Amino acid sequence: MLTHARAYAVVGLDAIPIDVETYVSERDGAGAFTIVGLPDKALQEARARIRSAAAAAGLLIHKAVILANLAPAEVRKEGAGFDLPIALAVMAGFGWVNQDTLGEVAAVGELAFDGRLRPVPGILSIAEAAVRDGRPTLLCPEQCAHEASLVPGCRPIGCATLREAARILNGEDVPRPIVAHEPRPSEVVPDLIDVRGQPSARRALEICAAGDHNLLMIGPPGVGKTMLAKRLAGILPPLDDEQALLATRIHSAAGVLPDGSGLLRTPPFRAPHHSATMAALVGGGSKIRPGEVTLATGGVLFLDELPEFRRDALEALRVPLEDGSVRISRASGSLLLPARFALIAAMNPCPCGSPEPAACTCSRERVQAYQRKASGPLLDRIDVGVHLARPAREVLRSDQPETTLQVRERVLAARALQATRGCVNGRIPVGRLDELAGPDEHGQQLLDQAATRLLLSPRGVHRIQRVARTIADLAGEVEVGVDSVAEAISLRLGALS
């Protein structure tokens, strides 16, 4: 007898409907279970899990001949999320599950040998696809139900076991209520007030948050570069509904969404280690997975020890930095993934990383080679650079750090001004720069002077203009005055030297 269930295959950030078609013959008795339709290794092994889980539910199928077909056949199917729909279709074949109700719902979940359901990644993408597919009811592991419920229109049914899923489909059980988990405390972003004695670095961070500019911090180990970077997410505006859903979907598809975390409202903070490969950074692999640039969408990508990153990985960052998206092409197809993030890079002034400049043992050539490695591919994309030194005592004494809340208020006000112009400063297109961010007369004079004296490229001048616009916005000024331009030039110089 032929039975059907509906599953979904996650491709990048989306999911596509897969028809699970099974043929079950009790009589043959040879005990064969075949899955066709481009299953991967994990999916092939579903046979063992399904047999065992079905047995735990009371149905012995090890002597039956079972064929399962996953259509469309040319789509590669991966992972254990197909366990539940295949198992339900098989059970329908034995008459244990009502085929009519099964035909109307979507299902996803991995089975344990004892029949329990285990959570799988990409629930949000699957729930969205199911709603689009006209199947708002989604049978899923109970741990995933809350995540699926974030999708408007989706009615997830969380089940603890295969048996429970079958009983709900047969109308013998009622779905249990969905439990939202407490947000995890680790999501709390640390406060900016902790960073003492680095006033100009804090200022640079505020400017970057206000205008969506990229930042390079240069300083010896232990002066607060990482501390500052971690606090950027706190002063960025929280994600709106659309951004939050996108960020959550990305994290879900990559399988890094913490259990029951709900919608991600805090801008993500991604800090890949410098040994990261290009595929890890921009996405890819034989199965196309979102990379760090995509995971950082709407938030911060922090590259500590910038010159230690592989050069090809840094080169690959240029396109996402410019376009806000990344196209990954593999033999299996090509995908356009979002990648709009604020880049924060940090590096030591020299490769030996000595805490005091006087204790540095590096030759000048080595220092230059080290700095060139970082600056070559990326310097043109960095708007703001700042040098951090060990805070001097007099700076510590006079420094009055503000809280994240105080700084965020100014950032939000500056962002509101930008919203009235319809464009975040960091992404003002060149054609509209003079209209939206043209400095006043004195500012223009200073900018021209700087361009000549510092041999700035046109792109460099544009970056200064954008940052100057943000500085004026933070001060609530309509005109971009000479002081804003001067500070923007100073921040540009910090990245160049």
Place this chain on the structure above:
Amino acid sequence: MTVISFGSGDYPERLCDLANPPDRLFVRSPVGADQLAILLAPPLVAIVGSRNASVAGVAFARRLAGELAASGVGVISGLARGIDAGAHEGALERGGRTVAVLGCGIDRDYPSATIPLARRITTEGAVLSEYSSGTPPAPFRFPERNRIVAALADATIVIEAAARSGALITARLALDLGRDVLAVPGAPWTNGSGGTNALLKDGALALTETADALIALGIDPGAARQDDPPITGPASKVLAALRREPVSADVLAARCGLTPADAAALIVQLELAGIIVRETDGRLVPTR
């Protein structure tokens, strides 16, 4: 490439002052051998110093060379990074004469840090060497090269040299040849002051401004002197603080009671005017 042999009419006369003048000179320049005399004509000064000079030291060399070039003084040096490169660049910026003397064959791209500068000098000045093409750089060739630098110049100016700097060899050779030696004094606790201060103790002339060099060359500085526009307002306060001690922007802001934003704006204006420079460790140093 041109070759000038000892005894030829184009051979620079001043090299004959040396006990061991080079047999041949290999020259790369847009001008012919007969015109080389114009590039090397007096007044001509050598500006030499540390390769690992401070940013402020290089800025000083560049400004000095530029102002000398504007007064018609040619600048000769060794094309090393640091002070040498600053001096060549300063002279080129003001359209002046500049000549680089190498310690290797003139076809070698050495030192690599100054390759773009070397290209400019070969098209706008002259690069010369006593070594034939392909000769690799070697430690013993640099002192040999220095004797040519010292001999060709009317005076040798040393900016930032540690106690055992190669620039001191040039200065000693210049003294042996009876040429003037000028040195820029440095605070004894700074890196590049040991050698220059030792020269001063031995009787070198102190150089703190361009006029000192012009006087040594017998040129009336009054004709060339141009006063810098005075710094006024909050910028003067910032500059005064940096003259007391070069510090980072954060410390400067704390000392002057400025916000980071205001301090940054003032610093940039002084920086663009060439009055202060940023050292690689982030300290801000006045150049005059």
